[in-house]
Amino acid sequence: MSKFLLKRLIMMLLTMLCASFLVFAVCEFTPGSVARKSLGPFATQQQVDILTEKLKANDPLLVRYGRWLGVLVGAIPDPLQDPSTGLNFKDPRGAQYFGNFGYSTLNKLPVNDVIWNRLGNTAILAGLAFLLIVPLSIIFGILSGLKEGGVLDRTLSVICITFTSIPEFASGVFLVTLFVILWPILPGTSPLNSDGGWAVPYQFVLPVAVLVIYDFGYVARMIRVSMIGVMERPYIRTAVLKGMSTRRMVLGHALRNAMIAPFTVLLLQINFLISGVVVTELVFAYPGFGRLILDASLFGDIATLEAATLITVAVAVVTQLLGDLGYMLLDPRIRVR
Amino acid sequence: MDKNQHSYIPTLIKELSDGSINRRDFLRKSTLLGLSAAAAYSLAGVAQPFNSAKADDMPKGGNLRIGMRCMEIKDPHLADFAEKSNVIRQVCEYLTFTDRNNITHPYLLEKWDVSDDLKTWTLHVRKGVKWRKGGKTLTADDVVWNLKRVSDPKVGSSVLGLFTGYLVQEYDGGEKDEKGNPKKSSKLWSDNAIEKVDDYTVRLNCYAPQIAVPEHLYHYPMFILDPADNGSFGPDANGTGPFEMTEYTIGKGAKYKARTDYWGTGPYLSTFEFVDLGDNPGAGIAAMASKQVDGLSEADAVQISSMKNFPHVAVFKVETTQTVVARMHPDVEQFKDRRVRQAMRFAIDREKVIQTSLLGAGTPAEDHHVAPSHPEYATLPKYPRDIEKAKKLLADAGYPNGFEFDMVTRPDPIWELNTAQVLAEQFKDIGVKINIKSLPSAQYWEVWTSAPFSLTAWGHRPLAIMTLSLAYRSNAAWNESHYANPEFDQLLTRAEGILDPKERSKVIEKIELIMQDDGPIVQPFWRVFSTVMDKKVKGFELHPSQYIFAHQYAISA
Numbered sequence: 001m002s003k004f005l006l007k008r009l010i011m012m013l014l015t016m017l018c019a020s021f022l023v024f025a026v027c028e029f030t031p032g033s034v035a036r037k038s039l040g041p042f043a044t045q046q047q048v049d050i051l052t053e054k055l056k057a058n059d060p061l062l063v064r065y066g067r068w069l070g071v072l073v074g075a076i077p078d079p080l081q082d083p084s085t086g087l088n089f090k091d092p093r094g095a096q097y098f099g100n101f102g103y104s105t106l107n108k109l110p111v112n113d114v115i116w117n118r119l120g121n122t123a124i125l126a127g128l129a130f131l132l133i134v135p136l137s138i139i140f141g142i143l144s145g146l147k148e149g150g151v152l153d154r155t156l157s158v159i160c161i162t163f164t165s166i167p168e169f170a171s172g173v174f175l176v177t178l179f180v181i182l183w184p185i186l187p188g189t190s191p192l193n194s195d196g197g198w199a200v201p202y203q204f205v206l207p208v209a210v211l212v213i214y215d216f217g218y219v220a221r222m223i224r225v226s227m228i229g230v231m232e233r234p235y236i237r238t239a240v241l242k243g244m245s246t247r248r249m250v251l252g253h254a255l256r257n258a259m260i261a262p263f264t265v266l267l268l269q270i271n272f273l274i275s276g277v278v279v280t281e282l283v284f285a286y287p288g289f290g291r292l293i294l295d296a297s298l299f300g301d302i303a304t305l306e307a308a309t310l311i312t313v314a315v316a317v318v319t320q321l322l323g324d325l326g327y328m329l330l331d332p333r334i335r336v337r
Numbered sequence: 338m339d340k341n342q343h344s345y346i347p348t349l350i351k352e353l354s355d356g357s358i359n360r361r362d363f364l365r366k367s368t369l370l371g372l373s374a375a376a377a378y379s380l381a382g383v384a385q386p387f388n389s390a391k392a393d394d395m396p397k398g399g400n401l402r403i404g405m406r407c408m409e410i411k412d413p414h415l416a417d418f419a420e421k422s423n424v425i426r427q428v429c430e431y432l433t434f435t436d437r438n439n440i441t442h443p444y445l446l447e448k449w450d451v452s453d454d455l456k457t458w459t460l461h462v463r464k465g466v467k468w469r470k471g472g473k474t475l476t477a478d479d480v481v482w483n484l485k486r487v488s489d490p491k492v493g494s495s496v497l498g499l500f501t502g503y504l505v506q507e508y509d510g511g512e513k514d515e516k517g518n519p520k521k522s523s524k525l526w527s528d529n530a531i532e533k534v535d536d537y538t539v540r541l542n543c544y545a546p547q548i549a550v551p552e553h554l555y556h557y558p559m560f561i562l563d564p565a566d567n568g569s570f571g572p573d574a575n576g577t578g579p580f581e582m583t584e585y586t587i588g589k590g591a592k593y594k595a596r597t598d599y600w601g602t603g604p605y606l607s608t609f610e611f612v613d614l615g616d617n618p619g620a621g622i623a624a625m626a627s628k629q630v631d632g633l634s635e636a637d638a639v640q641i642s643s644m645k646n647f648p649h650v651a652v653f654k655v656e657t658t659q660t661v662v663a664r665m666h667p668d669v670e671q672f673k674d675r676r677v678r679q680a681m682r683f684a685i686d687r688e689k690v691i692q693t694s695l696l697g698a699g700t701p702a703e704d705h706h707v708a709p710s711h712p713e714y715a716t717l718p719k720y721p722r723d724i725e726k727a728k729k730l731l732a733d734a735g736y737p738n739g740f741e742f743d744m745v746t747r748p749d750p751i752w753e754l755n756t757a758q759v760l761a762e763q764f765k766d767i768g769v770k771i772n773i774k775s776l777p778s779a780q781y782w783e784v785w786t787s788a789p790f791s792l793t794a795w796g797h798r799p800l801a802i803m804t805l806s807l808a809y810r811s812n813a814a815w816n817e818s819h820y821a822n823p824e825f826d827q828l829l830t831r832a833e834g835i836l837d838p839k840e841r842s843k844v845i846e847k848i849e850l851i852m853q854d855d856g857p858i859v860q861p862f863w864r865v866f867s868t869v870m871d872k873k874v875k876g877f878e879l880h881p882s883q884y885i886f887a888h889q890y891a892i893s894a
Contacts, residue, residue, distance in 0.1 A: 046522055046523060047491075047492075047497070050490060051493060106408070106409060107409045107587045108409040108411035109409075109587070114587065118588075172619075173619055176619065176623045176626075180623050180626050180627050181623075181626045184626065184627060186627070187623075187624075188622070188623025188624055188627040188629065189614060189623050189624040189627070191589065191590065191612055191613070191614075191629070192589075195400070195402060195610065196402065196612075196624070196627070196628065196629030196630065197628060197629070198627065198629065281615070282616065283617055283619060283620065284620065285612075285615040285617070285620040285623075285624065287586075287613070291588065291615060292588065295588070298777040298778070299777075
């Protein structure tokens with residue numbers, strides 16, 4: 001078991017290394033220098049040249065990547081904080097420490113000061129949505145999978161497919177029109193403070209609803225297919241013939257087997273919810289991680305993008321690991337070799 | 338009359354009384370030349386805006402929230418968009434103030450005097466302006482430090498570009514760039530260029546005449562900062578302004594607390610805040626609908642049309658000299674012939690562009706970048722869309738079947754991309770196929786001066802000579818259109834030295850004709866700028882530069 005975990009940990013580090021290098025290289029191909037972006041369109045070329053020199057942005061790609069990596073693991077101090085650059089960049093944690101993501105050129109703050117708070121906000125939003133998506137999709141999936149083609153299956157399928165096919169921005173606008181403008185019982189944006197006269201819990205209702213509406217139907221469809229497959233298995237037929245109650249049959253025999261495949265899909269929703277909520281965050285002006293990544297990528301803020309990449313890759317790998325561990329619990333036949 | 342007053346002021350007063358200049362021209366000219374705004378307004382017989390008498394009628398206290406993007410702020414002298422300067426403006430202040438009628442008043446200055454040759458500007462610093470921290474008052478030393486700081490190329494302030502030409506000189510540093518062109522450096526033209534006379538007097542000794550100095554001092558990064566802060570900005574920053582910033586979170590918002598010892602009138606609010614609603618225009622509408630904000634810093638035509646029916650919302654509009662220009666590099670093959678550039682101008686239907694891309698919120702422009710609201714504007718005969726003429730011009734220039742070309746633009750704000758699309762459709766009618774290449778804003782600003790054909794937004798400027806000399810003078814730093822015409826340059830230099838707006842307008846007329854005949858731009862419209870505020874917000878006036886002055890606003894319970 002420990003060997004398995006160690007192997008996974010090494011794989012995770014390698015994946016993160018590759019991903020971070022790819023982001024670095026891709027940023028290289030987007031037009032526009034960091035110095036020009038930082039100074040804006042109205043700075044003269046001379047001013048841009050001076051800043052480029054200060055940022056050492058003309059070094060070869062590998063040198064810059066190496067420097068970024070060195071700063072990240074705390075091997076070298078962040079060169080941007082050197083007072084001689086005159087950039088006035090200060091990190092309260094010091095210039096050299098493990099996990100130093102460097103300086104965000106967009107926000108002009110240490111990435112660590114920007115990113116964790118945003119990630120926390122998105123984690124709350126995603127967590128609430130996930131808490132609703134799991135039971136809703138399981139219930140919808142099981143009910144429609146029990147009797148394929150029945151009235152209940154047809155009805156639930158229509159609901160699932162309709163909801164999933166409405167894009168988030170459309171359902172967002174629709175819900176805002178309904179509950180904010182026509183029947184004003186909810187706030188239209190979610191800045192996560194109560195200054196606007198709406199308590200924070202109310203501000204979660206619409207964004208969570210948009211995410212759940214978009215996502216639960218898809219997972220429910222996955223569970224339905226899996227459930228149908230299980231219901232056709234001989235041991236279920238035997239149980240039915242023995243006269244077992246539907247309730248006992250579903251909860252005791254079918255459910256565990258039916259959940260094996262959808263389990264992965266459910267865990268994948270965590271990835272989606274962490275890095276894919278950008279549309280919902282935009283619609284509701286939610287100060288989250290998705291909007292931060294969007295701003296950083298439009299601006300070409302490499303330090304923030306790198307940190308975001310590492311975080312999303314880590315979330316993906318950890319959920320994958322959880323998925324594998326979950327399989328072992330659900331299916332005793334799977335054994336670690 | 339004050340014996341320090343500029344020798345031209347009696348002439349202006351005479352011109353005003355015999356009707357040869359209008360009141361707006363009189364106000365602008367006389368205040369620029371150092372006549373106090375109060376005197377100018379009373380001579381012109383109009384009420385002064387921001388009259389302190391209204392202070393007694395304003396409701397006191399309360400919190401006001403305005404929706405606006407809150408991006409990085411580190412160094413106020415580097416602020417490059419109105420939103421960033423709005424965050425700083427509540428804490429730090431300017432030496433001068435240009436009001437919504439384009440008239441410039443003293444602000445942190447008590448007044449200024451200018452020599453007859455327009456080369457020596459004496460700035461009198463207002464006495465009794467207290468910094469929030471440290472118990473200091475504002476002095477000439479503070480002002481000199483700020484003016485010198487923005488003139489230092491290492492700082493990176495865009496004020497440098499404005500000062501170049503009369504305070505700052507470019508020189509050849511001896512280095513060459515990759516293309517072998519000499520690298521230009523810049524510095525103050527003389528050690529004495531910015532001179533402290535006494536504790537409350539600063540003198541600018543310029544090497545060339547410049548009429549727009551007071552308006553340059555109101556350029557949005559030209560804040561007066563506490564030298565002790567050394568250009569840093571945050572909740573702790575010192576300032577002479579009406580508010581103290583208590584909180585600033587990028588992407589979320591800014592919060593302010595009113596100062597009790599502010600030197601000017603106001604603030605009436607006890608607290609004020611900006612709320613970041615992101616880039617999605619729907620969020621602004623939703624936040625106004627659920628009263629999470631009391632107003633927006635800007636609302637486009639689409640947002641206005643969906644909000645104008647909310648009973649609690651008031652709509653504000655102001656005509657501006659904000660515009661977009663589709664500019665062609667005369668040094669590329671296709672645009673070399675001036676007949677091609679003319680044909681592009683004859684190809685467009687301005688009214689249709691305004692209807693489609695601005696939903697009507699604009700007025701037609703005439704391809705010379707001088708707005709009717711500019712004091713030096715000269716009226717030219719209208720010329721309509723003329724497809725036949727445009728086709729003939731193209732054929733004469735050697736393109737009987739038109740040509741294909743890429744146009745660089747950006748998707749945000751959306752009206753810019755919409756304009757590009759409408760223009761591309763209309764160019765099709767004369768056989769010119771335009772492929773739109775849309776880049777994210779940050780990347781667009783990297784190529785804005787190098788792309789051979791692009792669509793660029795230009796901000797509001799109170800004087801036409803400011804824009805013309807920034808954008809079309811040969812080799813100017815922001816000459817994105819690579820336009821170089823000695824005759825144009827010579828006329829522009831002449832115009833900059835003419836005080837009388839009527840005389841100047843005669844020169845500008847020639848410049849306007851050159852731009853229509855030979856110029857590098859297709860300019861479809863002037864934008865009308867608009868926003869919304871809750872009806873309970875008092876004292877709000879929409880400024881064409883999108884500036885927010887929270888100390889003038891109040892909120893009724």
